[in-house]
Amino acid sequence: MTKSNEPAIDIGLDDAAREKAAGILSVALADTFTAYLKIHNYHWNVTGPQFRQLHTAFEEQYTEMHDSIDEIAERIRALGHKAPGSLTAFSKLTTISEAAENATSDEMVRDVLSTHETLTRVLRKSEGELGELGDTASADMLVGRIAASEKAAWMLRAMLA
Secondary structure (H helix, E strand, C coil): CCCCCCCCCCCCCHHHHHHHHHHHHHHHHHHHHHHHHHHHHHHHCCCCHHHHHHHHHHHHHHHHHHHHHHHHHHHHHHCCCCCCCCHHHHHHHHHCCCCCCCCHHHHHHHHHHHHHHHHHHHHHHHHHHHHHHHHHHHHHHHHHHHHHHHHHHHHHHHHCC
């Protein structure tokens, strides 16, 4: 989808593959941003006996996700497509639910755990689809995102044990 004054993109993926990859990555971007926002919300609003531990854990998680949001968006741009960047666009694309209002600290942990597990499943499927398209760079990027969400989920499960 290059403009007439931009050079054609010749990276070994045809227009259809790049468009499909950008669509897959747009969902990954929306999911990652929605998870980031949820975790940041819980970081701000957590209370109770585990406040310090959860406040810190949530901050570590949303901080790690922050840089990945930019990485995913820039990959979409490298494929020659516009990255979604509005709450409206993200809400149409995401598979992640918003933060629960008035959640207890235990409910927050369970919700963030479920969010990371959902994110892992969606990203794993997307990674496979990108691999089938031959977009190894995008697939590889999602492998790192999968590992990060799996690690975060493991740590949250340990808190609930």
